[in-house]
Structure formats: C-alpha cells, structure tokens
Amino acid sequence: MRTFVLISLFVGAVLTGRAQKSVTGLWTGTLTNDSTTARQDQSFEIALTQYKEKVYGYSRRTFIVNDTLYYVLKRVKGKVDGDICEVTDDEYISYNFPGQVDKGVKVTYYFHLNQHDSTWSLDGRWSTNRVKRNFYAMSGTVAMREETNLDNSKLFAHMEELRIAKEVPFYAAYKTPAAPPTASPASKPVTKPANTELARAEKQAPKQEAVKPAKNTRREENEQKKQTAAISATAEKKADDSDQKQAFSKTVSDSNPSSNTDTKQVQTEIAVTPAGKKQPQETKINTSPVAVNSTPVVSAPAAPRNPAAAEFVHERTAAAPQVVNFRSDSLSLALYDNGEIDGDTVSVLLNDEIILARQGLKASAIKKTIQIPADKDEVRLVLYAENLGRYPPNTGLLVVHDGDDVYQLRFTADLQQNAVIVFKRKQK
Numbered sequence: 001m002r003t004f005v006l007i008s009l010f011v012g013a014v015l016t017g018r019a020q021k022s023v024t025g026l027w028t029g030t031l032t033n034d035s036t037t038a039r040q041d042q043s044f045e046i047a048l049t050q051y052k053e054k055v056y057g058y059s060r061r062t063f064i065v066n067d068t069l070y071y072v073l074k075r076v077k078g079k080v081d082g083d084i085c086e087v088t089d090d091e092y093i094s095y096n097f098p099g100q101v102d103k104g105v106k107v108t109y110y111f112h113l114n115q116h117d118s119t120w121s122l123d124g125r126w127s128t129n130r131v132k133r134n135f136y137a138m139s140g141t142v143a144m145r146e147e148t149n150l151d152n153s154k155l156f157a158h159m160e161e162l163r164i165a166k167e168v169p170f171y172a173a174y175k176t177p178a179a180p181p182t183a184s185p186a187s188k189p190v191t192k193p194a195n196t197e198l199a200r201a202e203k204q205a206p207k208q209e210a211v212k213p214a215k216n217t218r219r220e221e222n223e224q225k226k227q228t229a230a231i232s233a234t235a236e237k238k239a240d241d242s243d244q245k246q247a248f249s250k251t252v253s254d255s256n257p258s259s260n261t262d263t264k265q266v267q268t269e270i271a272v273t274p275a276g277k278k279q280p281q282e283t284k285i286n287t288s289p290v291a292v293n294s295t296p297v298v299s300a301p302a303a304p305r306n307p308a309a310a311e312f313v314h315e316r317t318a319a320a321p322q323v324v325n326f327r328s329d330s331l332s333l334a335l336y337d338n339g340e341i342d343g344d345t346v347s348v349l350l351n352d353e354i355i356l357a358r359q360g361l362k363a364s365a366i367k368k369t370i371q372i373p374a375d376k377d378e379v380r381l382v383l384y385a386e387n388l389g390r391y392p393p394n395t396g397l398l399v400v401h402d403g404d405d406v407y408q409l410r411f412t413a414d415l416q417q418n419a420v421i422v423f424k425r426k427q428k
Contacts (some may be wrong), residue, residue, distance in 0.1 A: 028146035158339035161391035309357035337361035342389035385413035
C-alpha cells in the first residue's frame, strides 16, 4: 500500500510539472521536406501564446533559391491536447514570392513538447492539405528549441517593421521597460508642543504700534534736489544750443548776402506766424539720379557633399559580437535584407578596411569572398548602417559559406551602434 502511494505521488508530480509548462514563447529551428525535389532545410520561427487549450501566434519561414532570399510571415492558431500541440496557418501577413500564392493551401504542424535537461523543444511533423488536383500534399519534419533572447529573433524583427510585434503579449512585456521604484511617502514633520507659559506671557504683553516713517526723510530730500538740478542743467543746455544755432545762422547771412535768395538750398527757413506758431519745415531734396551698379552678383552653387562610406564608424559603439568558427582560408559572404525591402544601406568593413561600400540591401544576394591569411586566427567584420530605411533600425541577414558549412546571421545596426561579427579559426 505504501509503495502504491509513493508511485501515485511521483506520477502526479510528473504530470503536474508537465501541465505547468505551456508552449508560450519563441521557438526557432529548421523545417525539412520529405521530398527530394522540393526545397530542403528552411529556417523556421514560431511565436506561440497559449490560453487554456487554445494557441495562437505567428510563424515565419525563409529559404534561399538562386541567391534570392524568400520569406513568408503568417498568423497561426491551434489547440493543445495532452502532449500534442496542433497549429495551423490562419492568414498570410507578408511574403515576397513572385506572383500570387494559393491561400487555400494550409500548413499544419504537430508538435511534441519535450524537456531535455533544462531546455524545452518542440519536435514533430508538418504537412499541407490538398486543395486541387495539381497541388499534392507535402510533409516533413520540424525541430525547434526555445529561444529566450527575443532580440535574436528574425520573426520579431520583421514584425517590428510591420508594426505588429506588440500584438504578441509576452513580447510586449519583454520590451516594456521596468517601472522605476516608487519612493516611500515622506513623513510629515513632527511639531513640538508650544511652551504654554511663554505663549501666555506674550499674549498678555501690550502690543506696540509700529513706528511710521517720516514723510520726508533726508535721503528723499537729497534725491529731489538732485532731480531738480538735473532738470535745470538740461534746460540750460537746450538754451545754449539754441543761442549757438542763431549765432551761426546770423554769421552765415552776414558773410554771404546772396544766401537770402537760396535759403532753401543751404538751410531750412522757419516762418513765424502772428500767433507765434511755427510753420512746417520745408527741405529741398536733391532728386538727381544716383549711379548704381546694376550688375547682379551671382554666388557659385555649393558643391554637393558626398560623405565617405562608414564616415563615423569609430564614433559609434559596437554591439556584442556574434562569433563564427571557421575552417577554410576563404569565406563566401552573402548579404540580404532580412524583412521588408525598405531601402536599408550598409557598408562592410573587415579589420577596419572597407570591403563593401554603401550597398543597398535587397532580396537578391550581395556577394563578397574574403581571403583569410593562414597566420591569422581571428578577423573582425563590422556592418555599418549608412541609413535606417523606412522601418528603423537597419536589419539584414548575412549568410556565410565555409566549405560545406553554412551560417545564417541576423544583424541590426543604427546610427549609434555597429553590428560586429568575429570569425575565429577552428583549431585542428
């Protein structure tokens, strides 16, 4: 009986542990076809949110054909039944396939939630439905692992460009900054009780009336005297100026008798009316034309500024580097836009030397082969954002071919930070 109770408790604990883990989260991996004629391995990501037995979210697949990167972003929904999670395509959100896709073709995924050590995986199969005679059902396998660093996701980077990333609850919570700690309310100051005897004595003391200042203090009298003296000095100065003007006018008249006939040319004549009022002054204005240089001054147009590629590379910070371990002495690089083609432009530097300048990222590959000397075990690649495109930041996909090994690296750069990839030679 005791043994039966212990087994029951152990089974209950295991089932409870499984029930506590939901499929909510970001899962990344590969999707493989069973057919040998169709595309083989495809990069696959799916973000799922589980609510009771229902599941909803988004998926994204990418594959390369003839050096062109294709992607498809879909909305998915499904349900959880025991250890099986069944997810089916619900709606096409974005894709860059040529022509139109048949939206009647749906992909269904059957996931098994497994725990390996401290990590979880979603492994299972996928298949398409058959909607027409010329569309055959396809199937394959899918292997996914849980990704806890959401900043590494190509799916969410693409959804950010489409302004729909915040529709995923756990991603919105991940991107929401933590609220600053609230300060405890300040305690009110404690007022000490007043001395009752001192208060009683102050109350009984006779009130003294405030002494009113005298009406005219000595300081005010001095200021008034200064103002009166200043006014008198101003009046005397005006009178002296008037006398000087009259003396000057009389001297000119006596020395040049003919000036009385041309008074309008040398001075202004003021007539006094019997009432003592001055008439308006009349001044003769010289209306002879003045020679003006009419030749227009044309300034040379400023030469358009053509800044050098990666002009501020050393002024920007460097992101945490991604590391690739390589074997060959030559590596083939291919650059793609990772999502919507929005005009992203980058420059690429290898050990501080520009190897690609001002390249606009597209769905088609921008290729470059780099040679690594045998005596070098490490090289540093920097991806510099020349602009941000329509959907900041600048995002791209770098595919590295090292012999038969292929590495896909998503990078993000902006006007403050460069993306960095470090290649380290594998030791034999």
